[in-house]
Amino acid sequence: MRVGIFGGTFDPVHNGHLRAAEEIGESFSLEKVYFVPAYIPPHKNTGNISAMEDRLAMVRLAIKGNRRFSASDAELRRGGISYSIDTIEIMEKRFKDVYYLIGVDAFDEIDTWHRYEDLFYHTNFIVMVRPNHRKKSGLTMFPKNVRKQMTPLNDYSFQHNSGRQVYLQLITQLDISATRIRTSVGSRKSIRYLVPPAVETYIKEKGLYQ
Template structure:
């Protein structure tokens, strides 16, 4: 029987409770064996850099998922040079792990952006997309995206970076271990 694996990609800069909620909801709704958190090296759709290193983002993901046995870190995009195109990544994953069935998890912000994805029509043929609501974005699309009911939380990494920069508490918005790492390393201060 094929192992059922969810892939949640993103910059995770920083990872927050919204990411964990989405991963947990999809994990249970689709009876997955695991969910992999896959940080991008160079996200093709984002221009602004936060100033954190890849190593910082990896460490924060590890801390975020440390207390969930079925959440894993997937470094395939970090290990590759150049833009992190999902089409290339999924082709490589399927080649490396042919006995796995992959599900690509996206929020409504990315559902709206699907028409602009690199080789989207071909990508839709090789993987099942799973979408979750994310206010204020619209999850309606002509693409084949399996929608999952999930508690909605209006939270983004950019909101958290701004709060930290202003000295506003992020308690309960990120895992305590992540908050500790951010504070010790003075991330997002300027």
């Protein structure tokens, strides 16, 4: 079974996340895309993050009705700091073909991740690239320790010595961010069409981001 793992804080999940996952799922014929909210994100100030239960609930509301999408509470059940390698290793045991969805900005900093070199032995990567992205390209996208293990297949895909592959995938650019949504809610501005209606209602009912 070919599945995607879409990790993130999802505070809140928004239409940009959903559209990107929809396009990736279709382009790579993924049978499932698992949205995996981080319990304790290792790269963020956890003092300002909403409760995991709220973030997971919003993901479940957002993806309801999409058969390809599924919400995973793996990092909630595991507890502790949410390192992607731990989740990937669990998924790898369950599924034959695993693809990790990651934004290009996050991939640019992959060498700061826990056990980042091991990631390339356990999952394929789909790097989501915005149309206006003009940063690193080609092999320069990879950390030096990983670069020497990568072979370009074409302009958009690379193969690691492990056999795992990294794909660059252009996605529709939606100018939406979770930070903007939280700020808008705090300023009593509309977030309609930035998040699914069910998520907007949940935020209002729970008084999030006030």
